[in-house]
Amino acid sequence: MPVLFFGHRKHMLDPGDDVLAWGESLEHLLQSKTGQLLFEDFLRTEYSEENLLFWLACEDYKTITSQAEMRVAAKNIYEEFVQVDAPRQINIDCVTREEIRENLSQSVANCLDAAQRVIYRLMENDCYPRFLKSEMYQGLLEQAEQQ
Numbered sequence: 001m002p003v004l005f006f007g008h009r010k011h012m013l014d015p016g017d018d019v020l021a022w023g024e025s026l027e028h029l030l031q032s033k034t035g036q037l038l039f040e041d042f043l044r045t046e047y048s049e050e051n052l053l054f055w056l057a058c059e060d061y062k063t064i065t066s067q068a069e070m071r072v073a074a075k076n077i078y079e080e081f082v083q084v085d086a087p088r089q090i091n092i093d094c095v096t097r098e099e100i101r102e103n104l105s106q107s108v109a110n111c112l113d114a115a116q117r118v119i120y121r122l123m124e125n126d127c128y129p130r131f132l133k134s135e136m137y138q139g140l141l142e143q144a145e146q147q
Contacts, residue, residue, distance in 0.1 A: 019144040050088035
């Protein structure tokens with residue numbers, strides 16, 4: 001099993017990881033835990049890892065079934081990523097930000113969906129293409145092709 005060193009972490013490339021498929025779409029990349037970690041390391045070099053961390057937090061949020069837990073999780077996500085001056089504030093428009101704030105007070109289950117779509121498109125159209133051209137991914141492709 002190949003060992004990869006990127007950023008501050010050592011990654012074990014899982015035999016099930018299809019590095020070539022990661023180049024086909026952001027969706028393929030995010031379906032792999034190793035792909036997520038590598039993409040996060042790449043985003044950290046660009047000071048934009050909050051986008052992926054927000055997207056992953058939203059994915060986790062969707063798995064919560066308890067209304068009480070949903071309220072707490074949504075509030076935590078809002079405070080960490082959405083509100084103005086949040087520690088990891090994501091780049092979304094003020095209309096979407098306000099919509100989320102209003103939906104939180106009404107405990108709407110899909111209150112984060114609009115922002116998650118905005119961030120996914122941002123990653124897909126901006127960060128992901130740079131990741132594919134990065135030394136990190138290109139080096140990984142070379143390693144995969146030599147296997």
